[in-house]
Amino acid sequence: MKLVYYPLLLLFLGVCFLFLVRAFLIRTGLIYVTRKWWRSIEDYFHVYQFYKVPEFNESMQENQLYGKVSDYLHSLASLEDSDFTNLLTGKKPNDIVLRLDPNQVIEDDFLGAKVSWINEASDKAHSRSFVMKIRKADKRRILRPYLQHIHTVSNELEEQNKDLKLYTNIGGDGQNGRWRSVSFTHPSTFETIAMESDLKSKLKSDLESFSKTKQYYHRLGRVWKRSYLLFGPSGTGKSSFVSAVANFLRYDVYDVDLSRVADDSDLKLLLLQTTTKSVIVIEDLDRFLVEKSTAVSLSGVLNFMDGILNSCCAEERILVFTMTSKDNIDPAVLRPGRIDVHIHFPLCDFTAFKTLANNYLGVKDHKLFPQVEEIFQNGATLSPAEIGELMIANRNSPSRALKSVITALQAEGDRRSYASVGRRLLGGLSRHSTEESENNSGIFSPENVNAGKDFRKLYGLLKLKSSKKSQSYEIVSGQKCG
Numbered sequence: 001m002k003l004v005y006y007p008l009l010l011l012f013l014g015v016c017f018l019f020l021v022r023a024f025l026i027r028t029g030l031i032y033v034t035r036k037w038w039r040s041i042e043d044y045f046h047v048y049q050f051y052k053v054p055e056f057n058e059s060m061q062e063n064q065l066y067g068k069v070s071d072y073l074h075s076l077a078s079l080e081d082s083d084f085t086n087l088l089t090g091k092k093p094n095d096i097v098l099r100l101d102p103n104q105v106i107e108d109d110f111l112g113a114k115v116s117w118i119n120e121a122s123d124k125a126h127s128r129s130f131v132m133k134i135r136k137a138d139k140r141r142i143l144r145p146y147l148q149h150i151h152t153v154s155n156e157l158e159e160q161n162k163d164l165k166l167y168t169n170i171g172g173d174g175q176n177g178r179w180r181s182v183s184f185t186h187p188s189t190f191e192t193i194a195m196e197s198d199l200k201s202k203l204k205s206d207l208e209s210f211s212k213t214k215q216y217y218h219r220l221g222r223v224w225k226r227s228y229l230l231f232g233p234s235g236t237g238k239s240s241f242v243s244a245v246a247n248f249l250r251y252d253v254y255d256v257d258l259s260r261v262a263d264d265s266d267l268k269l270l271l272l273q274t275t276t277k278s279v280i281v282i283e284d285l286d287r288f289l290v291e292k293s294t295a296v297s298l299s300g301v302l303n304f305m306d307g308i309l310n311s312c313c314a315e316e317r318i319l320v321f322t323m324t325s326k327d328n329i330d331p332a333v334l335r336p337g338r339i340d341v342h343i344h345f346p347l348c349d350f351t352a353f354k355t356l357a358n359n360y361l362g363v364k365d366h367k368l369f370p371q372v373e374e375i376f377q378n379g380a381t382l383s384p385a386e387i388g389e390l391m392i393a394n395r396n397s398p399s400r401a402l403k404s405v406i407t408a409l410q411a412e413g414d415r416r417s418y419a420s421v422g423r424r425l426l427g428g429l430s431r432h433s434t435e436e437s438e439n440n441s442g443i444f445s446p447e448n449v450n451a452g453k454d455f456r457k458l459y460g461l462l463k464l465k466s467s468k469k470s471q472s473y474e475i476v477s478g479q480k481c482g
């Protein structure tokens with residue numbers, strides 16, 4: 001009977017022994033020595049192949065693969081396990097980054113195979129190199145996909161780390177280029193913009209799919225561009241949206257000021273001088289077209305929108321046009337193909353208000369919310385910019401902030417009723433224009449554009465009223481919406 005339990009006892013003691021040895025090795029740090037020995041034993045039984053990636057080629061030109069490999073290796077978590085790394089300050093003031101020391105080894109895993117890289121110190125030619133070591137047995141299976149993987153990851157890292165630029169056009173003869181740039185640091189992102197969440201995800205996936213469809217556009221013989229029209233009252237987030245797009249795609253921004261463009265050919269020149277992977281914006285296009293306050297003709301604008309000149313390079317560009325209203329705009333400007341996506345930016349509703357309260361005050365719910373909701377339901381509204389300002393001014397006290405929003409909304413509601421009484425009193429002659437406005441979802445005539453803020457808010461109310469029947473945000477892809 002005792003003999004039956006013997007092997008079990010031995011097994012148990014063996015497991016306990018191994019467990020204790022492992023705990024001992026980890027505790028004393030001897031585990032690293034053991035691993036090194038184990039690796040040497042493994043090395044002894046495998047045949048390896050080495051690939052050198054030098055910093056310069058034989059003509060002493062920079063080998064771009066070296067930079068990509070360097071970016072890739074320095075992004076690996078296993079960098080921390082290397083025996084010797086340098087600690088350096090990163091791009092941002094509080095960033096600390098690790099850099100592999102010369103002759104240090106870094107390990108990587110790819111498709112179940114182990115790959116080691118050695119950061120070789122300068123040789124006679126004063127050039128550095130990375131040397132990849134893989135088992136011959138794994139070479140056929142992983143070499144190509146692994147190199148492809150390095151390319152993809154390093155390209156992604158480059159996108160993430162590049163400093164974005166904001167270009168603005170200057171007047172003048174254009175001898176030395178017409179764009180002047182500064183760092184683009186606008187913090188607006190899709191997360192900070194108050195926008196219906198479904199619409200937000202649709203727009204994000206639209207942008208993502210655009211940035212990945214080069215082949216598709218080429219096959220159709222189309223310029224690889226996507227045009228967005230953002231329309232809505234002032235302070236509803238149109239410019240913030242442009243920044244969010246740039247931050248999302250990591251694209252530079254070119255802000256075209258039409259008042260500084262000399263003529264159609266000047267506009268073409270500006271377009272030619274933009275770089276790939278950029279968002280090109282014309283703000284307040286309606287103002288320029290309706291008031292004709294630019295030297296550029298309508299056909300000049302249309303050619304710009306079509307991006308004909310860009311077809312030579314066919315690299316990705318996003319065109320964004322902002323307008324207060326698209327009602328008085330020549331339909332040719334808005335036709336499908338010229339404008340791919342129309343996005344309506346309405347004044348605030350309760351859902352947008354909650355997003356703002358969360359962003360600005362860190363408040364997800366509050367006892368004053370039902371009161372705010374009721375006021376919105378009665379038709380009062382303000383622009384997100386106006387609500388945001390009230391919240392910033394009272395950011396230390398959410399209750400005070402919400403009370404000030406309520407007071408402002410109530411004042412706005414009162415002004416609205418006052419305006420509607422005024423309209424009724426005016427009667428006859430003016431009734432026609434009011435009806436016309438309402439029938440046309442609140443057409444905003446050029447005279448109204450200049451009639452000041454109060455009128456603009458009134459316009460916003462009419463617009464919101466009509467849009468509430470359908471959706472608060474309007475996105476129509478590939479067709480004009482009205």
Ligand SMILES: Nc1ncnc2c1ncn2[C@@H]1O[C@H](COP(=O)(O)OP(=O)(O)OP(=O)(O)O)[C@@H](O)[C@H]1O
Pocket residue numbers: 192193194195233234235236237238239240241345356384385386388
């Ligand atoms: N939908 C929104 N979500 C979050 N913040 C917003 C939103 N709309 C406006 N804001 C805030 O209001 C300010 C003004 O917004 P923005 O400049 O984007 O408005 P706009 O529609 O471009 O106005 P305008 O037509 O006058 O140029 C910004 O600081 C922004 O943070």
Ligand SMILES: [Mg+2]
Pocket residue numbers: 238239240283322
């Ligand atoms: Mg703006």
